Amino acid sequence: MKPAYFGSSSRPLFGVHGPPQAAKGRPSAVLLCYPGVQEYNMAHWAFRRLAGSLSREGFHVLRFDWSGTGDSWGETADGTIETWLEDVALAAQELRDASAASNVSVVGMRLGATLAALACADDLAAEQLILWEPVVKGRLYIEELEALHARDSLRLLHPTTSPSDELVGFPFPPTLRAAVGRIDLAANPPRKARRVVIVSSAERTDHRELHASLERANLNATYECVPEDPSASNVGERESALLTTRSLAAIVSHLAGRTVS
Amino acid sequence: MIERAIAFGPDGRLVGILAEPDPAHAVSKAPAILMWNVGIQHRVGPYRVQVDVARDLARRGFVSFRFDLSGMGDSEVRQDSRTDGERALSDARDAIGLLAKRRGITTFLPIGFCSSVDAVHRLSLEDERVVGACFIEGYAYHTRGFWLRYPLRLLNRERWRRYLEDRAQKLLTLRARDLAVDPLKEERAVMGSVFRRQYPTQQQFGADVRKLVSRGTRLLFVYVGGDTEFNHRGQLAEMVGGRLPPDRVELAYYADADHTFSRVADRALLVARVGDWTARTFKGAPSMRVPANDGSWALGKHA
Numbered sequence: 001m002k003p004a005y006f007g008s009s010s011r012p013l014f015g016v017h018g019p020p021q022a023a024k025g026r027p028s029a030v031l032l033c034y035p036g037v038q039e040y041n042m043a044h045w046a047f048r049r050l051a052g053s054l055s056r057e058g059f060h061v062l063r064f065d066w067s068g069t070g071d072s073w074g075e076t077a078d079g080t081i082e083t084w085l086e087d088v089a090l091a092a093q094e095l096r097d098a099s100a101a102s103n104v105s106v107v108g109m110r111l112g113a114t115l116a117a118l119a120c121a122d123d124l125a126a127e128q129l130i131l132w133e134p135v136v137k138g139r140l141y142i143e144e145l146e147a148l149h150a151r152d153s154l155r156l157l158h159p160t161t162s163p164s165d166e167l168v169g170f171p172f173p174p175t176l177r178a179a180v181g182r183i184d185l186a187a188n189p190p191r192k193a194r195r196v197v198i199v200s201s202a203e204r205t206d207h208r209e210l211h212a213s214l215e216r217a218n219l220n221a222t223y224e225c226v227p228e229d230p231s232a233s234n235v236g237e238r239e240s241a242l243l244t245t246r247s248l249a250a251i252v253s254h255l256a257g258r259t260v261s
Numbered sequence: 262m263i264e265r266a267i268a269f270g271p272d273g274r275l276v277g278i279l280a281e282p283d284p285a286h287a288v289s290k291a292p293a294i295l296m297w298n299v300g301i302q303h304r305v306g307p308y309r310v311q312v313d314v315a316r317d318l319a320r321r322g323f324v325s326f327r328f329d330l331s332g333m334g335d336s337e338v339r340q341d342s343r344t345d346g347e348r349a350l351s352d353a354r355d356a357i358g359l360l361a362k363r364r365g366i367t368t369f370l371p372i373g374f375c376s377s378v379d380a381v382h383r384l385s386l387e388d389e390r391v392v393g394a395c396f397i398e399g400y401a402y403h404t405r406g407f408w409l410r411y412p413l414r415l416l417n418r419e420r421w422r423r424y425l426e427d428r429a430q431k432l433l434t435l436r437a438r439d440l441a442v443d444p445l446k447e448e449r450a451v452m453g454s455v456f457r458r459q460y461p462t463q464q465q466f467g468a469d470v471r472k473l474v475s476r477g478t479r480l481l482f483v484y485v486g487g488d489t490e491f492n493h494r495g496q497l498a499e500m501v502g503g504r505l506p507p508d509r510v511e512l513a514y515y516a517d518a519d520h521t522f523s524r525v526a527d528r529a530l531l532v533a534r535v536g537d538w539t540a541r542t543f544k545g546a547p548s549m550r551v552p553a554n555d556g557s558w559a560l561g562k563h564a
Contacts, residue, residue, distance in 0.1 A: 003266035003276045003335060014266060014278070016335055037309070044303050048335065070305055071264070071278050071312060154427050156487065156519050169308045169523040 001051075006064075006094045013087055014071035015064035017098050018051050022058035028127055029060035029101035030255060031092050033112035037069040037076050038145055038168040043109055044070075046244055050107070053252045060099035064091045066112070077171035081115070081179045088119045103127040105255055106193075111135050114183060120190030129193035130251050136206040138183030145172075186213035196221040197254050201228045201247055226250045262319040269328075270355040274337035277304065277328025277356060280315040288322035291543050292368040292392050293360050295353065296327040299374045303334030306374060307521040310528055314372065317536040322544065324366065328356055330380075346459055349380035350387075357390065368392045370539065373399055375520065379459065385473055393479040393542060395535060398520055401490035402463040404499035410492050419517075467501040474509050481538045483531065486516035511538055 002019070005012040020026065032047055034040050051061045065072035067087050068079040092104055105128040108116035113134035120126050135141040145167045152168060165173055186209060190196060196219055200207045203225055214221035226246045265279045281287070296311045298304060304327045305312050315325040329336035330352045339348050353371065360366040370393040373381030378399035385391045414420055461469065473480060484491040494514045498504050505512075513534045518527040 001268075001276070001335060001337075003268060005264065005266055012264065014264075016276075041302050041305070041307070044334065045301070069309070071266070076309065152523060154423055156423070156517075156524065166525050169521075169525070171525055 007087075007090045011067065011073050013064050013067065013073070013090060015062050015091060015094065016051070017095075018055040018061040019099075020058045020060060021055045024058060025060070026058040027102045029062070029095050029099040029104050030054050031088075031095050031104055031106045031116075032061060032063035033088060033091075033106065033108035033116045034063065034066065034069065035108075035110035035112045037066070037079070037170050038148070039110050040065075040069050046248065047109075050248050050251060053248060054255065057252060057256045059255065060095065060101055062091060062095040062098065064094075066115075075171075077173055079176060081118075081176075081183075084115050085119050085122065088115055089124055092119075092124055106130070107132060107251060107255070109133055111141065111180075114138075114141075114185055117185055117190045117193075117196075118183075118188055120193040121188040122192070124192055126190075126193040127195070128255060129190055129196045130254060131196065131198045131210075132247060132251060133200060134185060134198065134207070134210065135183065136185045136210045138180040140206065141183075142167075142177060142181055186210050189214055189217035189219055191217070191219065194220065197251075198223045199247055199250055199254075200225050201244065222254075224250055224254075262316060264315075267326075267359070269359045270331070270336075270352065271339065274339070275328060275331060275352060275355060276335040277326050277359075278315070279360075280319045280325045280327070282319045282322045282324070286320075286322045287324070288540075288544050290368075291323050292370040293364070293366045294318055294323055294325035294539070295356055295369055295371040296325065296374075297349070297353070297356075297377055297380070298330050298333045299377050301333070304329045308523060308528060310374075310522060310532065311372075313528065313532045314535055317532050318539060321536055321540045323539060324360070324364065326356055326360060328352070346379055346383065350383055353380055353384050354388075357388070370394065370543070372535065373397065375399070382461070382469065385478060386469055389476065391478060393481075393539070394473070395481040395483070395538070397483040397531070397535075398485060398489065399482065400460065400466050400500075401484065401496070402466070402500045403490060404496055406495055406499050407490070407492055414492075463500060464502075467503075470501045470505075470510075471503070474506060477509070479542045480510045481513065481535065482510070483513045483515075483534065485518040485520060485522070485527075486514065487519040489520055513538075 002017045003014070004017065005014055007013045032051060034047060035043050047063050051063050054061045064087070066079070067083050068074040068076045092106070095101070095104055104126060106116045106120065106124070106126045107130040108114070109132040113131040116129060117131060117134065120129050149167050165171065196214055198207050198211055198221070207223060211221055211223035228244055228246055262283065263281050267277050267279055269275050269277060294315070296304065296306070296314065299306045311327050315327055318325050330349050332338040339351070357369055367390060369391050371381040371384055371391060372395040374397040378396045381394055381396065382399070385394045470480070482497055486492055494512060497512050515527060515530065518524065522528040522531050
C-alpha cells in the first residue's frame with residue numbers, strides 16, 4: 001500500500017494506492033469511492049478489505065477521500081456535488097497514471113456510488129461500474145440521514161436541533177441539502193460505463209427501479225441482491241457495512257469476471 | 262499548512278499524516294502532537310475530529326502526526342505476539358523516532374481520546390520527552406462526589422425529554438427497529454472483543470498523574486457530562502486524591518456534550534480548547550522542566 005496526496009497543491013486529495021499482489025497483474029485498475037462523510041468512518045475498514053482482495057486478484061487499486069472528508073483537503077461544510085465530481089475525475093486520472101492500466105473500473109458505495117455514476121454519465125469512462133447500495137434519489141437519502149440523526153439525537157442532552165444544517169454529526173448546509181435532494185440517478189444513466197452492476201444487501205424497490213431504468217437506457221446492467229449474514233441484520237444498515245463480507249465477495253467476483261450475468 | 266502521507270515503522274507498514282505549519286509561522290522547539298486510533302476508527306477519529314485538531318494546531322504553528330496503529334486503519338499488522346497495549350506503545354515510539362529523525366523534534370504531546378488514552382497514559386509515564394498530554398474522555402472513577410450528584414440527573418429536563426421521546430417513538434413503533442438499536446452498543450461489542458484494556462486502579466491513576474505533574478508534564482483533561490462516568494468539575498481532584506496545580510493541569514468539562522462530541526458545536530469547542538491550551542502552554546515556552554511539585558495543589562483556574 002502506498003498512501004499519498006495527489007491533485008493540486010491547493011486541493012490535495014488523500015488516497016491509498018495498492019499495486020497488484022498476484023503473480024500476473026491485470027490490465028485494468030479499480031477506483032474505490034467511499035460513501036458520504038456521514039457513512040465514511042464505518043465503511044473505511046470494509047474498503048480496506050475490498051482493496052486488499054482486489055490487489056490479490058491482480059488489480060491496481062486506488063481508494064481516495066472526497067474533499068472535506070477523511071484526510072483530504074477542505075472543510076466538511078464546503079463540500080459540493082461539483083467539487084466531488086472533479087475529485088472522482090482527478091482520482092481516476094491518478095490511478096491511470098500510477099498503474100498504466102488500459103482501463104479503469106469504478107466501485108462506489110452509497111453516495112460514493114451515486115457520484116461515480118454521475119461522473120460516468122458525464123465523461124468518465126469505466127470498464128465496470130459497481131454501484132454498492134447506491135443512493136438513487138437524493139431526497140430519500142436525506143430522509144434516511146434525518147432518521148439516523150433523530151435516532152442519534154436520543155443520546156444527546158441538548159434539545160434536538162433542526163436538521164437543516166447538521167446531519168448525523170456533520171455540517172449539512174442548505175445548499176448541499178438542496179443539491180443532493182435533486183439527485184435522481186435514474187434520470188442520468190451512466191452511459192460511459194460499459195457495464196453497470198448494482199449490489200444490494202437487501203431487496204430495495206429503488207435499486208430494482210434503477211436497474212430497470214438502466215436497461216431501458218440500453219445499458220448492460222445487472223442487479224444482484226446479496227443478503228448479509230442474518231446475525232448482522234439487527235445492527236442497522238450503517239453498522240452492518242462494518243461486518244459485510246458477502247457484498248465484498250460479490251463485488252470482487254464481478255470485477256474478476258467470475259460472475260456471468 | 263502542508264500535510265504529507267508517510268509510511269513508517271517496520272518495513273513502512275504503518276501509515277500516518279504529518280501536518281506542518283507554514284515555516285514562517287512555526288513555533289520553534291515546540292512539541293509535536295501525536296494522535297492515533299480512537300476505538301476501532303481509523304486515524305481521523307470520531308467525526309473527523311483529529312483532522313480538525315491537527316489543522317487547527319498547524320494554523321497555530323504546531324506540527325502534528327496522526328497515524329494508524331498496527332493492524333488498524335491503513336496500517337498493516339505487526340507479526341508478533343504482543344498485546345494490543347504493547348503494540349500501541351511500539352507504534353507510538355516508532356512515530357516519535359520518525360519525527361526525531363526527520364524533523365529533529367525532541368519533545369512530544371500525545372492526545373488520547375477514549376480508548377486511545379491507554380497508550381497515551383503509558384507513553385507519558387515512560388518517556389520524559391513527553392512534555393504534555395491531553396486526555397479526552399479518559400479514565401474516570403466513581404467518587405463520593407459523583408454518587409452524591411448522581412440523583413440530580415432526575416432533575417435534568419433534557420434527560421426526561423429524551424426518555425419520553427424514546428418511549429413515545431417505540432410505542433408508535435414507527436421506527437421501532439431503528440430505536441431498538443443502541444447507537445453505541447455495536448461499537449462497544451466490537452471494541453470489547455477487539456480490545457483488552459488495562460484500566461489502572463484509581464489509586465494508581467492518582468499516583469501516575471502526580472508523578473507526571475511532578476516531572477513538569479503539562480496535562481489537559483477533558484470530560485463530558487452526557488451519560489458518562491464524570492458528572493462534576495471537582496471529580497478529577499477527587500480521583501487523583503488531591504488538588505491540582507493550575508499552572509500544570511487544566512480541566513475542561515462540557516456538561517451537555519456526549520462522549521464522542523457528535524454535535525458540530527461541541528466539537529468546535531473541543532478543537533478550540535485543545536488548540537488554546539497547546540498554544541498557551543507551549544508557545545514560546547517549550548519543553549522547560551519545572552521544579553518538583555511544591556505541594557500547592559489547586560484546582561485549575563480554567564476548569
